[in-house]
Amino acid sequence: MINNIYLGVDIGSTTVKIVVLDKQRHLLAWRYLRSRGQPRRTLLKEAKSIAHEFHLTLEDLESHIVGVGLTGSGGGPTAELIGGQHINELIAQTRSVGEFHPQARTVVEIGGQDSKFISVAWDEKMGKMILVDMAMNNVCAAGTGSFLDQQAERLGISIENQFAQLAMQSENAARIAGRCTVFAKSDMIHLQQKGTPLPDILAGLGMALARNFKSVIGKGKSFIPPIIFQGGVSYNQGVVQAFEKVLKLKHGELIIPEHRHLMPALGTALMTIDEEIEGKFIPFKGFAPLQEYLHTKRSTHKSMPPLPTKDVMFANRKPLTISLDSIKSNRNERKPVYLGIDVGSITTKVVLIDEQKNVVARRYLYTVGKPLEIVRQGLIEIGQEVGDNVEIMGVGTTGSGRYLTADFVGGDVVRSEITAQARAAIAFDPTVDTIFEIGGQDSKYISINNGAVVNFAMNSACAAGTGSFLEEQADKLEINIERDFSQQAFCSKCPAALGERCTVFMESDLVHHQQQGAKVDDLTAGLAYAIVENYLNRVVGNRHVGKNIFFQGGVAWNDSVVSAFQEITKRTITVPPHHDITGAIGAAILAMEEMNKLGNKVTTKFSGFDLSKRHYQTKSFICQACPNLCEINRVTIADEAPIFYGARCDIFEEKGRKKHKHHDIPDFFAERHETLTGNYIAPNGRRNNRLRLGIPRTLIYYDMFPYWRTLFDELDIEIVLSDMTNPKIAYLTKEHAVAEMCYPAKLVYGHVMELLDQDVDAIFLPCIINRENIAEGQEENKYCPYIPATSYLVTAAIDIESRGVKPLRFSMHMQWEKTKKKELTNLAKELGMSYKRIEHAEKIAMTAQNNFYDALFKRGQEILTNLNPNIPAAVIVGRGYNTCDFGVSQDLPHKLRKMGVLPIPMDYLPLKTANISDRYDFMFWRSGQDILSAAMLIRNDPRLHAIYVTSFGCGPDSFTINYFRRIMEGKPFLELELDDHTADTGIITRCEAFFESLKMGT
Known part of the structure; x- marks a missing residue:
């Protein structure tokens, strides 16, 4: 009782x-x-x-x-x-x-949607525990239990048992982004597609979550043991182990409560x-x-119009037909067919087409983190279905796992998803002019004119507005995505307005509406609207949308999403036949066209349908050949020579069987770096009693190193540079960064930590406000405010002086001579030198900086004069710390050269000759001026193409990119948004698609 x-x-x-x-x-x-x-x-x-x-x-x-x-x-x-x-x-x-x-001093709590840091202390007078300090995640759900749940389900493993068990088997945890869940998800998928072992991925996810909590939630706060780890995520022993490593805890210092x-x-x-x-x-x-x-019906939330159902359900959905009977009717000869495979992030599609481009057989399978296993399964099933009635004439692969798959099955043609999707749509209807494609992890917009791709866009790493998000939310609402979602959405009278932002923001809005009592019907309809609004605003943007629109990808099965597209665009949306496998169909068609073009010169490399005996092994390791410390995946298929994925250089090309052409394309970025550093040689130990000054190799280093190097040389100060951005520095950044900034600015923390181990006396942390004038008509030449701010942010987070190192911190206005004179006087006092000496050194330094500019201009003129018309040229547009720091750009220039593209640094262009002051005199960012000047020059030179590299969260670029688009209007360019995620498949896909579309448009 x-x-x-x-x-x-x-x-x-x-x-x-x-x-x-x-x-x-x-x-x-x-x-x-x-x-x-x-x-x-x-x-x-x-x-x-x-x-x-x-x-x-x-x-x-x-x-x-x-x-x-x-x-x-x-x-x-x-x-x-x-x-x-x-x-x-x-x-x-x-x-x-x-x-x-009561002995606890810190609480770490991670639940389904929220994360909390709580500092506590026992108050003897009050006789109870009191809260001393706290921090919580913002509206974003990055690094919480719901994300772990989603990834475990997508991988087909139990979050309660298998996740931790597998993670603890890892010998080499993969590097995964931690700042944002969708970047982490992209990293995981791309790691799978290049053969990274599952335990390494899961261990990497746990480490990313722990590092994210320490840096983003903890933000420099002290994690004083004993530490209580509670919330649902604390049941995951893999995450528990990651926290012990990241927080460097001794045995017993992390306590898991009984009722956690x-x-x-x-x-x-x-x-x-x-x-x-x-x-x-x-x-x-x-x-x-x-x-x-x-029991009371109500609607208190902001709502959207009900989804229209009239003429939506099947009016523009083309019937799906399969021509399997045609190959079995003629038993006297084998029918020639072509195989297309699309290995996507969530699903894998396998298709056979005949010479009339009819689908003969197809499979649509969930990848579940095992791309090669699923490809093997699909081929075996199709092989059993068609028997000996067909002869494979060619094989095409596409999707994020296209290269590994081509090596595994014997592919003849490897193409980007953009090209494959467009080719399939044109085969269905030559008059198609616009493609909306939404898959599991990626979404694409393609504009077509006269059968050629003239423009395209993909979601920027983030998975917002894709099928995986829709499926994850349907699961949380206990709705069958295939059977019940649309039906319930069409029953809604007041669809919830969930916005069109990042997935985790939309998910947070969904939770808010749930807590306010919104009906499931209204939430499902709201999700249909949200995915469409996100796609149209974030992917399509202000790009041209034609009249003959095809909606492709697995999400096109969802009639409520089709309805939302028609309601918002007020245009007819056509769902073509086999819309869920159009990428695979396009790959098969491209293989057919390539093999027909080559004629009898080549035969297919196809290994056969029965791959059950074609075994493979994968192993990941860290290459120690240079400071880059690349994470390499070694894939051995059958008894063939191994294939290596993940290297930034060509060190493994001779060891493996992967060969790349175009080694004769010059490396102008390496050349630029040699011009930047001159004859600088890292000091080997101390010399005499010279002051050893550590300079972080980031931010202003990539533009102003000649100036500062010459200045300090003239002052007899020994310069010690940090290493180029590498995994060690990236790790140190995640360990010590406490401010939410763009990735290049955050990297200063890691570079400073690396310098503290190099026996330096001081670290160069100037507060540089603006740059010298180089163009007429521009009154301001400011740096992004984070560049001067890092001087204070870093010293607030890292106690440099306690290590016996002094931060050399001073203000400098390079543009204003009178102000600069006062600031040089202050610097002279700081260094214990006379003003005359530093004034003399500064004049020599300014000459060195101008010589650097002149050398870039001269070399650029030589290159532009002698451009090879047979090699596409791409100007890498952006700030130097984005484009020239290979640890930030994921060595984009090297990737382009492998593709046969000539990458050109932006400051090789004659930027001074492009006068933007008439139209953009308000552009007070110096980098923005250079970017818009580059846009004008590229726009007017048919030989040049632009790749705009920006960082996630970059404030100045949020509006600079819009002016860049205006100038470039009518000429396609590629935008790449980067952060701390390391998987490069998305970058490669976008670059390949961009240059393939340019070929189609010529």
């Missing part, structure tokens, strides 16, 4: 937790349930379950409840219905930790008992108001 019980309720973003305590604080019962989009209904259901456990009716249970405490994202609105205390999550967790682990998943709920129940004792009590109203609420 129970009497006088207290309920603690934690309504989170994905789960509902309930605890029942008696007055002596004994735990009598508890529940931990996934809410599946219905948190209040779940609460009521579990309250009835608890009543049943005590052999009571719900009404009888209510009579025994003295008080209820509620917390979590849904706690407040629910407390308004049923009464009780609404308690802040952080306070609740502090209370429960104080009850069960219930701590906020326990805290609210305990505080409810405390409040009753102190007489500060809010009475419990009972569950009747909640029952009434759940």
Whole structure:
């Protein structure tokens, strides 16, 4: 018999937790349930379950409840219905930790949608634990349990058991982005596609999550042991191990509570008992108001128009036909067919087409993180289906796993997804002018004119607005994406407005609407609208949308998304036959055209349908040949020579069987770096008593090193450069960066840490505000504010002086001579030198800097005069620390040269000759001026093409890119957005697609 019980309720973003305590604080019962989009209904259901456990009716249970405490994202609105205390999550967790682990000093909590850092201390006077400091993730759900759930499900493994078990088998954790969940997801998928072992990927994900928590949530705060790790994610031993490594904890310093998943709920129940004792009590109203609420229809959220169903369902959906019977009707001869394989991030498509481009056989399979296994399965199944009735004449591969797949099956043609999707659409309808393609992880826009691709765009690394996001949300709502999603969406009268931002923002909005009681119908319709709005705004942008629009990709099966496209665009959307495998069809057609063009000169390399005996092995290792420390994947297929993926250079090309052409294309970026550094040689130990000054090889280094090197040489100061950006520096950056900035600015932290190990006396951390004038008509030449700010941000996060090293920090306005004179005077005092000496050195330094500019201009003129018309030339547009730091650009110039493209540094162009002041005199960023000048020169030179490299979160580029587009209007260019993610498949795909589209358009 129970009497006088207290309920603690934690309504989170994905789960509902309930605890029942008696007055002596004994735990009598508890529940931990996934809410599946219905948190209040779940609460009521579990309250009835608890009543049943005590052999009571719900009404009888209510009579025994003295008080209820509620917390979590849904706690407040629910407390308004049923009464009780609404308690802040952080306070609740502090209370429960104080009850069960009074020795704790730090709490790390990671739940389904939220992450929290809590610093706590025991107050002897008050006799309880108090909250000292705290931090939480922002609206973004990066690095939380919901993301781990999604990846485990996509990989076909159990999050509770297999994830940790596999992660702990890893010998070499893969490098995975941690700042953003969708960048991490992209990294994981691309690592799979080049054969990285699954345990290494899972271990890398755990490490990324832990590093992300330390840098983004912790932001330089002290993690004082003992540390309590709680929340649902603490059940994952792989993540627990990652936190122990990242926080460098000794055995026993990371404590996992017995009721790790219930701590906020326990805290609210305990505080409810405390409040009753102190007489500060809010009475419990009972569950009747909640029952009434759940039976009442309402719409309180901002809504979209209902999805139109008239003429949508099948009016423009072309029938799917398969010509398998045609190959079996003629048993006297084998029918020539072509094989197309599209290995995507989420699904793998395999198709056979005949010479009339009819589909003979097809397979649509989930990749589940095992691309080669699934390709093998698809080929075996199709081989059994067609028997000996066909002869494979050619094989084409596409998708993010196209290269590895081609090596495995014996591919003849490897093409980007853009080219393959366009070729299939043109085969279905030569008049098609626009393609909307949404797949599992990528989305694409393609503009076609007269059968040639004239423009295209892909989602920028982020998976927002793609099929994987839609499927993940449908699963959370307990809706079958294939059978029920559209049906429920069409029933909605008030579709929820979920915005069109990043996936994690949309997911957070979805959770908010759930907590406000939105109907599942309205949420599904809202998701259909959201994916379309995201695609149109983030991918298509202001690009031309024609009249004959094809909607391709797996998401085109979803009629509610088709309807949302038609409602928003007010245009007819055609869903072609086999829209879900158009990439594979296009690859097969391209193979057919290539093999027909070559005639009898070549035969297919196809290894056959039965690949069951074609074994392969994968192993990853770190190449130690240079400071780049590339993560290499070694793939051995059957008894053939191994193939190596992941190297930035050609070191493995002689060892393996992968060969690349175009080694004769000059490397102007390496040449530029030699011009930048001159005859600089790293010092070998100390010489005399010279001051050793460490200079981080990032940000202004890539433009101004000749100036600073000459200045300090003249002052008899020894310069020590940090290494080029490499994995070690990237790791140090993640360990120590506390501010959310673009990746190049964050890298300063890592470069400074690397210099602290090089026996330097001081580290160069200037506060450079602007640059010298080089163009007439521009009044301002400012640097991005993060460049001067890093001087203060880094020294606030890293105690340089405690290591016996002095930060050389001073202001400098390169543009304003009078101000610069005062600043040089201050620098002279800082260095203990006379102003005359530093003034003399500065004049020589300025001459050296101008000589550097002149050398770039002269070399650029030579190159432009002698461009080879047979080699496409691409100017890499952007700031020097984006384009010339190969650790940031993922060595883009090397990748382009492998493709047969000549990469040209932007400052090889005669930027001074392009006067932008008439139209853009307001452009006060010096880098922005250079970028727009480059745009004018590229726009007017038919030999040149532009690749615009920007960083995720770059403020100046957020508007500079729009002016760049205006200038380039009518001439295609490629935009690449980079961050700390390391997988390069997305970059390669976009570059290949860009240059293939240029060929098609000529």
